[in-house]
Amino acid sequence: MPPIAPNLVAAVNEARHWQDMMAMAELGAFTDPDGHIGVNRPCLSDLDRQARRLLLGWAEKAGLSASVDRLGNLFLRHEGTDPTLAPVLTGSHMDSQPNGGRFDGIWGVIAGFEAVRALREAGVQTKRPIEVVAWTNEEGGRYAPGCMGSMAYAGFAPPETWDAITDREGIPFGQALTALLESESDLPRRKLGVVEGPAPFAYVEAHIEQGPMLEAREADIGVVTGIQGSRWFIVDIMGKSDHAGTTPLAMRKDAVQDMLRAIQALNTLMHDPADVLRFTVASIEVQPNTSNSVAGLARFTIDFRHPDNAVLQARGNAIEGVIQAALRHCTARVTERFHAVPADFGAVVPDAVEAAAKSQGLRHMRLPSGAFHDAQFLVPICPTGMIFVPCRAGVSHHPSEHATPEALAAGTRVLAQVLADLANR
Amino acid sequence: MPPIAPNLVAAVNEARHWQDMMAMAELGAFTDPDGHIGVNRPCLSDLDRQARRLLLGWAEKAGLSASVDRLGNLFLRHEGTDPTLAPVLTGSHMDSQPNGGRFDGIWGVIAGFEAVRALREAGVQTKRPIEVVAWTNEEGGRYAPGCMGSMAYAGFAPPETWDAITDREGIPFGQALTALLESESDLPRRKLGVVEGPAPFAYVEAHIEQGPMLEAREADIGVVTGIQGSRWFIVDIMGKSDHAGTTPLAMRKDAVQDMLRAIQALNTLMHDPADVLRFTVASIEVQPNTSNSVAGLARFTIDFRHPDNAVLQARGNAIEGVIQAALRHCTARVTERFHAVPADFGAVVPDAVEAAAKSQGLRHMRLPSGAFHDAQFLVPICPTGMIFVPCRAGVSHHPSEHATPEALAAGTRVLAQVLADLANR
Numbered sequence: 001m002p003p004i005a006p007n008l009v010a011a012v013n014e015a016r017h018w019q020d021m022m023a024m025a026e027l028g029a030f031t032d033p034d035g036h037i038g039v040n041r042p043c044l045s046d047l048d049r050q051a052r053r054l055l056l057g058w059a060e061k062a063g064l065s066a067s068v069d070r071l072g073n074l075f076l077r078h079e080g081t082d083p084t085l086a087p088v089l090t091g092s093h094m095d096s097q098p099n100g101g102r103f104d105g106i107w108g109v110i111a112g113f114e115a116v117r118a119l120r121e122a123g124v125q126t127k128r129p130i131e132v133v134a135w136t137n138e139e140g141g142r143y144a145p146g147c148m149g150s151m152a153y154a155g156f157a158p159p160e161t162w163d164a165i166t167d168r169e170g171i172p173f174g175q176a177l178t179a180l181l182e183s184e185s186d187l188p189r190r191k192l193g194v195v196e197g198p199a200p201f202a203y204v205e206a207h208i209e210q211g212p213m214l215e216a217r218e219a220d221i222g223v224v225t226g227i228q229g230s231r232w233f234i235v236d237i238m239g240k241s242d243h244a245g246t247t248p249l250a251m252r253k254d255a256v257q258d259m260l261r262a263i264q265a266l267n268t269l270m271h272d273p274a275d276v277l278r279f280t281v282a283s284i285e286v287q288p289n290t291s292n293s294v295a296g297l298a299r300f301t302i303d304f305r306h307p308d309n310a311v312l313q314a315r316g317n318a319i320e321g322v323i324q325a326a327l328r329h330c331t332a333r334v335t336e337r338f339h340a341v342p343a344d345f346g347a348v349v350p351d352a353v354e355a356a357a358k359s360q361g362l363r364h365m366r367l368p369s370g371a372f373h374d375a376q377f378l379v380p381i382c383p384t385g386m387i388f389v390p391c392r393a394g395v396s397h398h399p400s401e402h403a404t405p406e407a408l409a410a411g412t413r414v415l416a417q418v419l420a421d422l423a424n425r
Numbered sequence: 426m427p428p429i430a431p432n433l434v435a436a437v438n439e440a441r442h443w444q445d446m447m448a449m450a451e452l453g454a455f456t457d458p459d460g461h462i463g464v465n466r467p468c469l470s471d472l473d474r475q476a477r478r479l480l481l482g483w484a485e486k487a488g489l490s491a492s493v494d495r496l497g498n499l500f501l502r503h504e505g506t507d508p509t510l511a512p513v514l515t516g517s518h519m520d521s522q523p524n525g526g527r528f529d530g531i532w533g534v535i536a537g538f539e540a541v542r543a544l545r546e547a548g549v550q551t552k553r554p555i556e557v558v559a560w561t562n563e564e565g566g567r568y569a570p571g572c573m574g575s576m577a578y579a580g581f582a583p584p585e586t587w588d589a590i591t592d593r594e595g596i597p598f599g600q601a602l603t604a605l606l607e608s609e610s611d612l613p614r615r616k617l618g619v620v621e622g623p624a625p626f627a628y629v630e631a632h633i634e635q636g637p638m639l640e641a642r643e644a645d646i647g648v649v650t651g652i653q654g655s656r657w658f659i660v661d662i663m664g665k666s667d668h669a670g671t672t673p674l675a676m677r678k679d680a681v682q683d684m685l686r687a688i689q690a691l692n693t694l695m696h697d698p699a700d701v702l703r704f705t706v707a708s709i710e711v712q713p714n715t716s717n718s719v720a721g722l723a724r725f726t727i728d729f730r731h732p733d734n735a736v737l738q739a740r741g742n743a744i745e746g747v748i749q750a751a752l753r754h755c756t757a758r759v760t761e762r763f764h765a766v767p768a769d770f771g772a773v774v775p776d777a778v779e780a781a782a783k784s785q786g787l788r789h790m791r792l793p794s795g796a797f798h799d800a801q802f803l804v805p806i807c808p809t810g811m812i813f814v815p816c817r818a819g820v821s822h823h824p825s826e827h828a829t830p831e832a833l834a835a836g837t838r839v840l841a842q843v844l845a846d847l848a849n850r
Contacts, residue, residue: 211671230670232716244705244728245655246636246795247819249697256706257692260685267682272674280669281681283716284709284723291657291708291726293822298709301716303669370671394672397718 008416009360011118014409020058020110021408024094025102027051030399032099038399039102042142042167043095044072044176049183051094051106052134055113056187062117064132067190071152071159072136072180075190078116080129080423086201087129088423089382090115090415093138093149093374100139101401103208103391107408109134111206115416126423128201135374136177143173150374153193154381194381202422203378204349206387206415208403210371212394220410221357221364222388223350227376228278228307228368229342231316234299235323237262239330241288241296255298256286258330263300265326269318270304277315278305278370307342307368342368343376349385349418356417362410371396387411387418433841434785436543439834445483445535446833449519450527452476455824457524463824464527467567467592468520469497469601474608476519476531477559480538481612487542489557492615496577496584497561497605500615503541505554505848511626512554513848514807515540515840518563518574518799525564526826528633528816532833534559536631540841551848553626560799561602568598575799578618579806619806627847628803629774631812631840633828635796637819645835646782646789647813648775652801653703653732653793654767656741659724660748662687664755666713666721680723681711683755688725690751694743695729702740703730703795732767732793767793768801774810774843781842787835796821812836812843 027050028041041047052074056066064076080087092108112132119126135153140146143165152159163174181189191197209215214222239255263281270279280303287297302319306312320334350366357364369375369386378384389411392402452475453466466472477499481491489501505512517533537557544551560578565571568590577584588599606614616622634640639647664680688706695704705728712722727744731737745759775791782789794800794811803809814836817827 209671210668212667212676213671213673216676228670242637242819243635243796243821244707245653245703245730245797246634246638247703248638248700249702249704250700251637251641251819254705256688256709260688263681263685264689275673275675277674278670278672279674280679280717280719282669282711282718282720283714284681284711285714286707286709289708289710292705292728293707294705295707303717305670371668372670394667394676396668398666 005122005124005420007122008118008124008420009413011122012114012409012413012416014405017110017114017409017412018405020114021102021107024051024054024106024110027054028096032399034400036399037102039096039100040098041094041096043137043139044142044180048095049180055109055134058113063120064116067188068181068184069190069192071149071192072177073149073153074134076113076132078120078130080126082127083129085128086198087131088419089131089133089200089203090205090419091133091135092205092207093135095137095139095141097139097397098141099399100397101399103401103403104210104396105138107208107403108206111408111412111415114412115419118416119420124420126420128423130419130423138374142167147372147374147377150377152195154377155193155195156377159192159195199381202349202383203375204385204387204415204418205373205375206411207373208391208396209388209394210391210396213367214365214388214390215392215394217365218363219365219390220362220407221414223354223357223364223366224345224369224386224388225350225366226307226345226368227343227373228305228370229309229312230303230305230338230340231312231336232338233302233319234335234337235262235302236333237298237330238332239296242294244292244294247294252294253329255295255330258327259298259300261326261328262323262332265322266302266319269315269322276306277311278303305370309342312342343379345379345385346383348383352418352421353385353387353414356414356421360413360417362414387414430547430549430845432547433543433549433845434838436547437539437834437838437841439830442535442539442834442837443830445539446527446532449476449479449531449535452479453521457824459825461824462527464521464525465523466519466521468562468564469567469605473520474605480534480559483538488545489541492613493606493609494615494617496574496617497602498574498578499559501538501557503545503555505551507552508554510553511623512556513844514556514558514625514628515630515844516558516560517630517632518560520562520564520566522564522822523566524824525822526824528826528828529635529821530563532633532828533631536833536837536840539837540844543841544845549845551845553848555844555848563799567592572797572799572802575802577620579802580618580620581802584617584620624806627774627808628800629810629812629840629843629847630798630800631836632798633816633821634813634819635816635821638792639790639813639815640819642790643788644790644815645787645832646839648779648782648789648791649770649794649811649813650775650791651732651770651793652768652798653730653795654734654737655728655730655763655765656737656761657763658727658744659760659762660687660727661758662723662755663757664721667719669717669719672719677719678754680720680755683752684723684725686751686753687748687757690747691727691744694740694747701731702736703728730795734767737767768804770804770810771808773808777843777846778810778812778839781839781846785838785842787839812839
């Protein structure tokens with residue numbers, strides 16, 4: 001890699017960067033009962049358009065050229081000395097969770113913009129173009145599923161796939177997308193990713209960690225090695241409702257008690273002394289759910305994640321048998337409703353991130369991402385990676401989500417160096 | 426006790442008794458998706474008035490005199506040879522659960538009526554009067570709590586206590602009661618129980634078991650020894666919500682997992698090899714209750730019942746300590762929201778019930794009632810007892826609630842003999 005460019009690192013302006021973050025956070029801002037300021041900015045909403053317009057204004061001032069594809073993915077381009085080369089892509093998303101925070105997603109877009117602006121201000125030329133992207137609908141809060149923009153870009157699904165999906169007010173995704181594109185008809189329309197054009201040279205996404213590891217280990221930079229795999233299940237334990245005052249325990253088919261047995265057995269199956277495996281039962285529904293009627297049905301969810309596909313498959317496939325063996329009086333139905341294999345970022349981008357963090361004297365650690373990101377859909381089409389910065393107490397998707405100006409600036413400085421590095425390869 | 430009167434037992438007319446039950450069940454009848462015919466007859470509703478009117482018509486034909494007290498408790502009197510003696514009281518309630526069955530409550534009223542009619546038809550005279558009572562609002566479905574009529578009668582609460590309680594449509598109990606009394610202004614108004622008048626000589630209530638014991642033991646008659654005590658608790662397990670994909674298990678405060686530990690520890694505390702103790706966790710609520718967010722709060726209910734007050738107190742008082750000791754990462758708040766000590770029926774009425782069942786060659790067993798009944802409020806004011814008959818699979822409070830014509834007639838024959846016995850003491 002090239003030697004560190006001190007003027008580039010110095011050109012990342014922490015105060016300006018924070019100011020931009022806070023200006024953007026006003027679009028959809030609300031204050032929760034505890035006094036935390038959150039953001040509610042659904043994709044393709046008026047607020048989303050305002051946020052994009054704000055970014056476009058900054059980009060214009062910085063001399064970047066903007067374009068949009070048919071999925072509404074927005075691109076800001078810093079030209080390379082050889083414009084024919086495949087660009088280095090960086091970015092994230094601008095939509096928020098329904099009652100989300102001020103950092104998830106939006107920081108990756110603004111970090112990309114600040115990094116490119118710093119590059120230009122520092123006079124650092126790059127061989128390859130660099131493009132900052134804002135993907136459409138990552139969160140899936142208004143239109144499920146999420147990651148529509150990156151999925152369409154990478155050819156995971158045809159671009160019309162989600163047109164008929166409606167939000168809570170009955171507005172189809174296709175209609176909301178058309179309205180957005182009409183409002184941005186001043187922008188050049190570009191080809192849709194690898195479906196209609198060439199692949200990027202590499203993709204780097206900056207994001208808050210959304211977990212507690214960096215804070216706990218006092219690391220500044222997370223060198224993300226991939227995105228762990230996930231398998232989600234719904235389990236129905238079917239018993240029989242009876243009068244709680246009259247039915248002897250030996251005669252019951254108590255769905256709550258057999259649910260307990262099932263979860264205990266799963267705790268044993270999922271035990272991991274290294275604490276890498278994530279096993280969570282977080283949603284429970286009971287019927288009839290009245291205190292004096294024995295539960296006839298207990299439904300619970302399983303969220304199981306692991307970065308190693310062998311573990312994900314072996315233990316995930318054992319879930320149903322373990323549950324069935326644990327039941328004493330009831331029957332169970334186990335339904336898998338989501339299955340994503342781990343995404344491995346390989347060496348190219350993670351090594352570049354690690355080298356940049358190291359050269360800047362920042363504390364860093366390698367870790368897989370526990371949450372989903374647009375990055376996972378880029379993995380098959382180009383070298384991909386992510387840069388994490390710590391967020392307070394690991395909290396995200398909540399108004400109390402927080403990252404310090406220092407933490408964000410450190411991540412953006414690493415991103416600037418990684419972009420300069422990759423765009424000169 | 427007097428020798429069995431064969432003509433009295435023969436005078437209980439099984440076909441007519443069933444016909445009356447089915448005629449009454451038409452008032453509020455509905456058919457559920459499984460084809461079961463249930464009853465929805467709220468207290469003080471038009472349907473309730475129609476049901477009372479139907480009963481009053483039958484009573485008039487049978488030569489009984491009717492009266493009503495200020496709580497709407499309805500009485501049908503069979504005169505004794507000495508009208509100055511305290512009457513033997515029998516009955517139950519005519520209101521149903523919101524989606525209830527055709528037997529709970531109403532059978533005790535119609536059984537009392539059929540027993541008295543059989544007495545009269547058989548020419549059996551009694552020294553004491555016998556009164557059949559229909560208590561107002563036992564179920565508590567429209568106006569909570571239940572057992573208002575029997576509570577007011579027995580002096581547990583002043584009769585105005587519930588006047589301001591409203592139903593879901595905002596109609597106060599006092600207003601609905603006044604409307605009922607106006608519609609029955611043709612009936613003589615009587616004094617309200619022991620509050621305004623003398624105590625009855627004894628009280629006998631016939632009821633379906635609402636549990637599976639009689640059916641399981643192939644018994645015709647349950648000789649009810651009392652009503653077990655109950656203690657109800659709500660337990661809040663307070664943890665911390667976190668991202669299920671990113672938060673290591675060792676760093677979590679998972680309310681679901683600590684709820685499991687608490688319930689397991691309670692299972693141990695509540696273990697009863699004799700299977701007399703009733704311990705039920707039947708209602709669970711989790712927050713935020715999304716599959717990929719570790720539970721920050723888990724709330725569950727405890728329904729704990731036992732006929733022995735020493736057990737009820739000792740184990741009930743141990744609940745909070747056992748929960749606190751079981752928690753690993755969370756804190757708990759335990760709130761007791763209901764506490765009813767056991768009601769013991771003593772010897773007088775249970776012995777009379779047992780003697781009658783025996784003399785009629787019926788299979789019988791002694792058992793406590795697992796459910797609440799108006800009878801428990803009569804215990805302090807006079808010798809009290811109940812007669813149970815088996816109901817299919819122990820189910821009640823559901824359209825599939827069922828008792829056979831034979832089972833009901835057997836119970837009513839025992840009731841007739843018990844009334845004749847007690848009213849001649």
